[in-house]
């Protein structure tokens with residue numbers, strides 16, 4: 001689905017006017033059930049995003065799960081991506097007695113998220129502009145003086 005510029009403006013205006021109290025009105029895009037997309041940060045000892053090509057559509061609510069099962073902390077950083085989305089929240093959950101418990105929710109504009117080994121974070125957002133960015137990277141510098149991005153931890157994000 002490709003949004004016209006006018007539609008995008010209308011969507012941004014609508015999201016900006018959304019009341020602070022969460023509602024579940026029919027037209028509330030941020031109130032939809034999210035489409036879940038998982039990205040692995042690090043693959044074993046390899047510094048990589050898996051997958052490293054992500055595709056989203058404007059006007060849909062996504063829950064991007066950033067899962068780090070590697071031995072090193074990793075960043076998910078893309079300034080371009082952050083400019084094309086409306087962030088509903090970022091949340092951190094933990095499993096207690098077999099049930100997911102939310103530890104914290106962060107609201108407002110988010111540009112990058114660092115996830116520590118063995119943990120994950122969820123970025124809930126609605127894309128509001130179409131485009132392609134190639135600035136997804138992890139900027140952490142290893143003991144060899146090179147960043148994870150230098151080792152290939154980079155990626156591409158397309159919003160249609």
Ligand SMILES: [Cu+2]
Nearest residue numbers: 074075138148
């Ligand atoms: Cu990294």
